[in-house]
């Protein structure tokens with residue numbers, strides 16, 4: 749990922765989520781795109797001219813009592829570039845980098861109703877893991 753890719757990434761994210769979050773993406777770039785750490789990954793798929801997808805993730809140690817593992821935080825492919833193997837190649841690439849960083853497990857979290865991303869991750873071999881998410885309202 750290069751700084752010059754940022755505006756295309758913001759546009760892809762806005763297509764998927766309906767929100768343009770410029771400040772958020774600038775801080776994500778600083779943490780993941782420009783870190784120089786193998787533990788922090790921000791990868792793009794491009795055609796040579798334009799960005800068609802991206803994946804972001806990080807190796808985290810001992811959080812939730814878990815031995816170090818790779819987390820995939822986000823993966824998005826431009827709608828017109830989907831179902832052509834781009835998502836698979838992005839996930840393969842980040843997993844290869846996680847292996848290089850020394851971990852042997854990858855995890856992610858997804859919206860219960862997001863059947864598209866669930867189908868994708870299942871197709872890649874991901875299964876329900878040993879952790880469950882919990883939440884509660886904090887009120888005002």
Ligand SMILES: CC(C)(COP(=O)(O)OP(=O)(O)OC[C@H]1O[C@@H](n2cnc3c(N)ncnc32)[C@H](O)[C@@H]1OP(=O)(O)O)[C@@H](O)C(=O)NCCC(=O)NCCS
Pocket residue numbers: 764821822823824825826829830831832833834835836837862864865867868869871
């Ligand atoms: C999920 C996503 C990344 C997949 O990217 P992609 O480039 O289309 O994926 P691939 O072409 O590599 O597809 C791999 C497999 O995923 C599954 N898959 C992909 N699109 C699918 C669809 N529309 N319906 C069902 N399964 C699908 C298939 O099993 C496919 O394998 P196949 O082509 O042999 O059938 C892409 O659809 C996307 O960006 N969706 C929105 C993501 C999102 O909601 N992000 C927010 C949370 S992070």
